Amino acid sequence: MCITLLSTAHPAYPFILLSNRDEFLNRPTAPAHWWDAPNEHVLGGRDLQRSARGTWLGITKQGKIANLTNFRDEGEEVARNKSRGGLVTAYLAPPPKSEWDDETFVKYLVDDLGIHNVGGFTLLFGELREPKDGSLPGLAAVSNRTSSATGVPRIATKLGETHGLSNSHFGDTTWPKVVHGEQLLKEAIDADSGREHNQEGFIGRLFNVLSVDSLPRPEEGENFQTFTRQLRNSILIPPVGGQGIISKPADKVAAADGTDTPGNGEVKVGDGIYGTQKQTVILVDTKGHVTFVERTLFDGAAQPTPPDQNSTRFDFDIEGWHR
Known part of the structure; x- marks a missing residue:
């Protein structure tokens, strides 16, 4: 049950995004890295289980960002050859100077790719640019229920907004973790805005938001699917479910470019231990400087990653930020 929290309310950072990726911990996953050619302008992790090598969260040097959460539509037919993570790649991967505006992308998803049998999802995507008179381009919100390229809702179009999204449609306030996450993010921003700013301390507080565990523990003998x-009650999902299935860690099965995955067809996904696998904090400051920090909580063998080895950081300036 992944969660995304985003805000445009911090005076030093007109865009903040927090993400927990919850998954079966044995699912092979590449840590965040700059992708191999011809997509070397893309930064993000990758799912190594499926050949599409999709991602749940990515950002480009040109300021394009996309984040996907999925959910189950009961009774809906799903095409097994379609990857929801591939939708993020479809937005981020085109060459930096290609003419691919948001409406054209949605039209491509609906008319050409076909998204109504890909499984339940919500995709947030857009370009990050310098605020103009308190306004921003914002992010479009598309789901498998989107029927046309017109009328797609946009969020984070003004300074001062804070939003949350989990494994349901955008705007669903029945999920306690979303409501709680929005509240905690607002409080972290308010607390930081009222003191001398320290980026490292602020990043630590944001990871604290992502690490709030309020999950009721399963009763003895309770079925995992029932549990x-x-x-939906907890921002962080501690390891729950059956015994972990031993598989090769993602960094052992991936080639140097992070996309080759020999032997992963034997990894059984959808079984074993489930929980928050990765946490990400993205800060974009008023000058367009991006700070991207990812924590990997568990390796591909479902073993905890030592705290002194679980964090990766990237810093870069958005090309065209002032455009």
Whole structure:
């Protein structure tokens, strides 16, 4: 039950995004890195289980960002050859100077790619640019229920907004973790805005938001599928479920460019331990400087990653920020 929290309310950072990726911990996943050619302008992790090598969260040197959460539509037919993570790649991967505006992208998803049988999802995407008179381009919100390129809702179009999204449609306030996450992010921003700013301390407080565990513990003998409804109550999902299935860590099965995955067809996904696998904090300051920090909490063998080895940081300036 992943969660995304974003805000445009911090005076020093007109865009903040927090993300927890919740998954079966044995699912092979590449840590965040600059992708191999011809997509070397893209920064993000990658799912190594499926050949599409999709991602749940990515950002480009030109300021394009996309984040996907999925959910289950009961009774809906899903095409097994379609990857929801591939939708993020479809937005981020085109060459930096290609003419691909948001409406054209949505039209491509609906008319050409086909998204109504890809499984339940919400995709946030857009370009990050310098605020103009308190306004921003914002992010479009598309789902598998989107029927046309017109009328797609946009969020984070003004300074002062804070939003949350989990494994349901955008705007669903029945999920306690979303409501709680929005509140905690607002409080972290308010606290930081009222003191002398220290970026490292602020990043630590944001990871604290992502690490709030309020999950009721399963009762003895409770079926995991029944227990999954409880996952909507907690921002962080501690390891729950069966015994971990031993598989090769992602960094061992991936080639140097992070996309080759020999032997992963034998990894059984959808079984074993489930929980928050990765946490990400993205800050974009008023000059267009991006700070991207990812924490990997568990390796591909479902083993905890030592705290002194679980964090990766990237810093870069958005090309065209003042455009």
